[in-house]
Amino acid sequence: MAIDVETTGLNATTDEIIEVGGVRVVDGEIADTFHRLFKPSRPLSDEIVALTGITNSMLQDAASIEDVLPELLNFIGDEPIVAHNAEFDISFLQQTCERQGLSLRRADGLCTLMLSRVLLPTLTGHRLAGIAAHCGIETGASHRALDDATTCARLLEKLEQAARQLPLLVLQHLTQMAGLLSEVTADWFIRQSESVMREKGDDIPDTCEVRDGLVYSLSGMPNAAGPSQARENNSSGHGEPIGAQARAILATGGKLSEMLAGYEAREGQLQMVEQVANAFDDGKHALIEAGTGTGKSMAYLIPAALYAKQTGQRVAVSTHTIALQDQIEQRDFPTLQKIFDDKLTLAVQKGRNHYVCMRKVKAEAAQLSFISPKEDIENLMSLLVWLVNTKEGVREELTGSVVKRAIWARVQSETDTCINKRCPFFRPCYYFRAKARGQMADIVVTNHSLMLANIKADHRVLPKYEALIIDEAHHLEEQATKHLGGEVHAAQLAFLSYRLTRDKGKTGILPELLTYFQNTQSMPLAMEERLHKAQEWIDEIHRQAEVAFQYLGALVPYGRNEQRLTDELREHPDFLRFSECMSSLRAPLAALAELGRSLQEWSKQAATDEEAGRIVDAAGYLDQWLQGVRLLEEMTVANPEMVAWVERRGAQRPRYSLHTAPIDVSDTLQRTLFEPMERIILTSATLSIKGRFDYTVAQLGLRNSAENEKLLTANVPSPFNFARQARLCVPSDVPELAKMSSADAAAWLGDSLYQLAIASEGRMLTLFTSHQMLRDTATLLRDPLRQQNIAVFAQDIDGSRTAMLDAFRKNPHSVLLGAQSFWEGIDLPGDQLTTLVIVRLPFAPPSHPVTEARHERLTANGKSPFWIASLPEAVVRFRQGFGRLIRTRQDKGVVVVYDKRIITQRYGQTFIQSLSGVRPFVAPEQEVLKHVKGFLS
Incomplete structure (x- = not known):
């Protein structure tokens, strides 16, 4: 019995049902339907009308639900309700019944939303319409009760089929x-089990394996041959220079031309290949700026592959974004394999906590009970299904709605909690599978964070490589700053302490450890007493740490989110109280650290693998928690090479965190990255300022390489004709938005963006530097544009970045409002995007603690922070934003900058001169609108 209700709002207590649809399915056929509209006690809101398509006039002559309720309950009968998000529908039906003194005969229902999350865990979304499209179900009008009930009934059939594949x-x-x-729900799964037992028995598919009661996929298991042997057999020895071979592959008439119909060699790509090959051949580093459309990934992958095959040495490729990793693996590598006759191997390496730990999944599932949170149970059910089909066992295959962050933290693979060969899942472990593939690969693709972690861990994280390519290299300083620093969050410490012990020692990892070993003779002498004492210490340290965070939070001025810990502030009474708090914890912290070492030693003597796993989990979580507390303690002493600051997020229930970062990373990068290695290629579309690389060379610690002629530089222009394809427009009468309140600025901006969206018929991306202005503008812009059939998708309001981009692509008449992450990594070619708006030039806030500390150091050295740091950084960001517009040779579009500084300030020319062949059109706003409309038409 599939049911769907449409309502006046989301609160079952105060809102009302306006439509009910019901469908009874018998033997796969619709046997009966129910459909009624109901008149509510108050008019519908515009949002509900827009969502459902139900208008107040449609309900004018409708009956009240009270009159029809007995008929509806009779239709439902004794059958359990099936609904998508059943909790919502059933709660409204229950509230309606209670107001009439009636009741549902069965309040327990079957939820297709929950079942879809469990059985289809890799879908990007689980809305009814989206799942229906994925399953090939024809749908009617979305958010109309009978159509949605029918879709729900058909979806349940598809979910039964999915369950029976398990x-x-x-x-x-x-x-x-x-x-x-x-x-x-349990009865439903019993029926699916009985069906599978009749048809297939208890056989395990050939694509899976079962161990210790857990079923998992065998996808990605490495070959039995040793890694070094597999690579050596593919080595071709030294031949002609790499550059000549690479150019021959990419040239018109070359191997790539034979493979791809209509292929044309690109001059810029050939130029870049030459530079990469020279760096490989001569043992030098290279800084290569490659404009949009150059084809830079293939321009470095082909020389990298040739180098790996000729020398037998592995090449690593590091990216900033997962999207680029996926592009290399899924789009570029298949082409490379064909070029090299399938004799080339590639592996993607991610951070360890991206991989699932099967031992932990099994342990967490075994500990579930009737008091476990509903969300935990559903998440672990999803993980059991996912393990049957997962390709790599990585978090990115799942969505946040399927497995929440807190659950993933409990099942992720970690060095601290790994029992290695004692683990029953050691051989098929997804993390070790990935490591084994990396050891056999010619090319390893990783990310900046893991590459930096590998350097910090003396190259024990990644397979050994002799050459490195850093793509999206404009992010390297930022990632190095983050990686070489540290942070500790009050909520994170609380989570870890609760994992260790809570409810006065009744639950948590340490009490569970004590309970598990209570009836065995294998617990070392005095360990029981030490574990009990440890729980007291953890409780005490947790309380003191919360007090310490309160003292730190008090240092953040009202209206600000962060406060740098300067020498002056370290004399503040609240900071001194914080220091006193931390100094009182040194003895228990030392004792807990010693306990952690004792637990590790005990685990080596454990009688069984399960015992070892439980002990190591306790030691690992204890160590993670101690690392956070130690960082908190370290902040009591100033480090002149580091900047430290406190962050406060939220007003009513503030969340506190403490952060530290190096003031300068250039020396560290030079010493640990560029000096030890001979061949590092850094590339991006934005590495130069007005054609010069001085900023990047200084920023990344490449001065010595440049002075010793160990650094090649090249600026490879984009093949696009920006002068013909793009227009840069600056309204000369735009007010100074920075000097206005956010509300006033949004009012002016909303009106202008409305006119611009009409002129461009949607297809517009607006980039903000202020989240508050973005939200205020979205509020003012949404309804007026909706009346023009133009949708608005706003960051922080309308879903995740991925979901918003997907909606924007599917709806050409729409406007996308984004900040931060939307300035780069977005590919919207053709007519998907024709108008790009930059609200403000993207200068970093000078008040951020890291920026402030770096500027102070530059000033102390007699240098200008603005010209040496702020301006170059903003230009790079500006160029990244501008690069969202023109993605192919056929693209055409306009960039509108609502910041007059680009034409009124001397430094504005730096922005303009960094854009190839683009000159601004400066005119009053109305003239700009006419120009935009004329150019786009």
Whole structure:
């Protein structure tokens, strides 16, 4: 019995049902339907009308739900309700019944939203319409009750099919876990299990393996041959220079031309290949700026592959974004394999906590009970299903709605909690599978953070490589700053302390450890007493740490989010109280550190693998927690080479965190990265300022390499004709938005963006530097544009970045408002994007603690922070934003900058001169609108 209700709002107590649709399915056919509209006690809001398409006039002559309720309940009968987000629909039906003194015969229902999250865990979203499209279900009008009820009924059939594809053992586990949630849901899984037992028995598919009661996929298991042997057999020895071979592959008439119909060699790509190859051949570093459309990934991958095959030495490629990693793996590498006759191997390496730990999944699932949170049970059910089909066992395959961050933190792979060869899942472990693939690969693709972690860990994290390519290199300083610093969050410390012990020692890892070993003789002498004492210490340190964070939070002035810990502020009474708090904890911290070492030693003597796992988990979580507390303690003493600051987020229930970062990373990068290695290629579309690399060379610690002629530089222009394809427009009468309140600035901006969106018929991306102005503008812009059939998608309001981009692509008549992450990494070619708006030049706030400390050091050295740091950084960001517009040779569009400083200030020319061939059109706003409309038409 599939049911759907449409309502006046989201609160079942105060809002009302305006439509009910019901569908009864028998043997796969619709046997009966129910549909009624109901007149509410007050008019519908514009939002509900827009969402459902139901208008007040449609409900004018409708009956009240009280009159029809007995008929509806009779239609439902004794059958359990099936609904998408059943909790919502059932709660409204229950509230309506209670107001009439009636009741649903069965309040327990079957939720297709929950089942889809469990059985289809890798879908990017689980809205009814999206899942229906994925499953090939024809749908009617979205958010209309009968159509949605019909879709829900059909979806349940598809979910039954999905469940019956699972091994019987998995379905039996799901049945047990579902029994902790709902009798109806457990019965449904029992029926699927019975069907599988009749048709397939308890066989495990060839693509899977079962170990210790857990079923997992065998995808990505490495070959049995040793890694070094596999690579040496593919080595071709030294031949002609790499540059000549690479140019031959990319030239018209070359191997790539034979493979790709209509292929044309690109001059810029050939120029870049030459520079990369020279760096490989001569043993030098290279800084290569490659404009949009150059084809830079293939321009470095082909020489890298040739170098790896000729020398037998591995090449690493580091990127900033997952999107670029995916592009290399899924789009570029298949082409490379064809070029090299399938004799080239590539592996993607991610940070360890991206991979799932199967031992932890099994342990967490085994500990579930009737008092476990509903969300935890559903998340772990999803993980059991995902393990059957996962390709790599990485977090990115799942969505946040399927497995919440807190659950993933409990099942992720970690060095601190790994028992290595004692683990029953050591051989098939997804993390070690990835490491093994990396050891056999010619090219390893990783990210900046892991590459830096590898250097910090003396190259024990990644497979050994002899050459490195850093793409998206304009992010390297930022990532190095983050990686070489540290941070500790009050909420994170609380989470870890609660994992260790809570409820006065009744639950948590340490009490569970004590309970587990209570009836064994294997616990070392005095360990029980030490564990009990440790719980007291953890409780005490946790309380003191919360007080310490309160003292630090008090240092942040009202109206600000962060406060740098200067020498002057370290004399403040609240900071002194913070220091006193931390100094009182040194003895228990030392004792807990010693306990952690004792636990590690004990784990080596454990009688069984399960015992070892439980002990190591306790030691690992204890060490993670101690690391955070130690960082808090370290902040009591100033470090002249580091900047430290406190952050406060939220007003009513503020969340505090403490951060530290190096003031300068250039020396560290020079010493640990560029001096030890001979061949490092750094590339990006934005590395130069007015054609010069001075800023990047100084920023990244490449001065010595440049002075010793160990550095090649090249600026490869984009193949696009920006002078013909793009227009840069600056309204000369725009007010100074920075000097206005956010509300006033949004009012002016909203009106102008409205006119611009009409002129460009949507297809517009607006980039903000202020989240507050973005939200205020979205509020003012949404309804007026909706009346013009132009949708507005706003960051922080309308879903995740991925979901918003997907919606924007599917709806050409729409406007996208974004900040920060939307300035780069977005590919919207053709007519998907024709108008780009930059509200303010993207200068970093000078008040940020790291920026402030760096500027002070530059000033002390007699240098201008603005010209040496602020301006170059803003120009790079500006160029990244501008690069969102023209993505192919056929693209055409306009960039409108609402910041007059680009034409009124002397430094504004630096922005303009960094854009190839683009000259600004400066005129009053109305003239700009006419120019935009004329150019786009």
